[in-house]
Amino acid sequence: MENKVSISTLPYEFETLPFKFKILKENGVEFAHCDIMDGKFVENKTYMPNMLREIKKEMPLPLDVHLMVNNPLDYIEILKDVAYYYTIHCECFKTENELIEAVKIVKNNGFKAGIAVDLYTDENVILKVLQEVDLVLIMTVKAGAGGQKFNETALKKVEYLNLIRAKNKLNFQIEVDGGINDTNVSECVKAGANIVVSGSFVAKSNDLNKTIKSLKVSK
Ligand code: DX5
Ligand code: ZN
Numbered sequence: 001m002e003n004k005v006s007i008s009t010l011p012y013e014f015e016t017l018p019f020k021f022k023i024l025k026e027n028g029v030e031f032a033h034c035d036i037m038d039g040k041f042v043e044n045k046t047y048m049p050n051m052l053r054e055i056k057k058e059m060p061l062p063l064d065v066h067l068m069v070n071n072p073l074d075y076i077e078i079l080k081d082v083a084y085y086y087t088i089h090c091e092c093f094k095t096e097n098e099l100i101e102a103v104k105i106v107k108n109n110g111f112k113a114g115i116a117v118d119l120y121t122d123e124n125v126i127l128k129v130l131q132e133v134d135l136v137l138i139m140t141v142k143a144g145a146g147g148q149k150f151n152e153t154a155l156k157k158v159e160y161l162n163l164i165r166a167k168n169k170l171n172f173q174i175e176v177d178g179g180i181n182d183t184n185v186s187e188c189v190k191a192g193a194n195i196v197v198s199g200s201f202v203a204k205s206n207d208l209n210k211t212i213k214s215l216k217v218s219k
C-alpha cells in the first residue's frame with residue numbers, strides 16, 4: 001500500500017491553480033493541499049476560502065484544506081461542497097471539549113474532519129478527539145510558511161499516533177506537512193504517515209513524474 005501525495009497551493013499564483021493541478025493530477029497527485037493563512041493565526045496571509053469556492057469547479061482534485069486561521073469554523077458555509085478535508089488547528093481551542101464540539105460541527109456539515117498539530121504543540125491535546133476525526137495533520141515545520149527545513153522531531157508524534165490508531169482500531173489518516181522531500185519521505189511513511197504534503201520540493205522540480213514518484217513509498 002502506497003502513501004498519497006497532497007500538493008500545497010502556496011508556491012503557485014492563485015489564477016494558475018486549475019491548470020497546475022491538472023498537470024499534477026496527470027502525474028499521480030491525489031489531493032490539492034489548500035494552505036489558508038489569515039495573517040493572525042500565522043503572520044502570512046494567503047487567498048481566503050471564498051476564492052476557493054470560485055475555482056472549485058475547475059479544480060481536478062479533492063481539496064485538502066488546511067486552515068491556519070484564528071476562527072476556523074467561520075468558513076463552514078463558504079467551504080460546503082468545496083473542501084474534502086476541512087482541517088482546523090487544535091491550538092485555536094482552549095479546552096478539549098471545545099475541540100470536540102468544533103470537530104463535530106465540521107463533521108455534521110458533511111466534511112472529512114481534520115485536526116492539525118503545530119510543530120511545538122504536544123499531541124496529547126488531541127487524544128480525546130481521535131475517534132471523531134478523519135485526519136490528523138502533523139506539522140513537520142512551524143505553520144506559516146513554505147520552504148522551511150523538515151523537523152524530524154515531529155516523527156515521534158506520528159509514531160505515537162500510529163500506535164494509538166492501531167491499538168484502538170481507529171481509522172483516521174495521518175498527514176505530514178512541511179519540508180517533505182525524497183530524502184525524508186520514507187521515514188515519514190515508516191512512522192505511519194498515509195498522506196505527505198509537498199510545496200517547494202515539487203514546485204522546483206523539472207521532472208514532475210519522477211519527483212512525485214519519489215514521494216510515494218510502499219509500506
Ligand atoms: C506551512 C504549510 C505547508 C507548506 C508546505 O504552513 O502548512 O503546507 O506550505 O510547503 P513546503 O513543502 O515547502 O514546506
Ligand atoms: Zn499545510
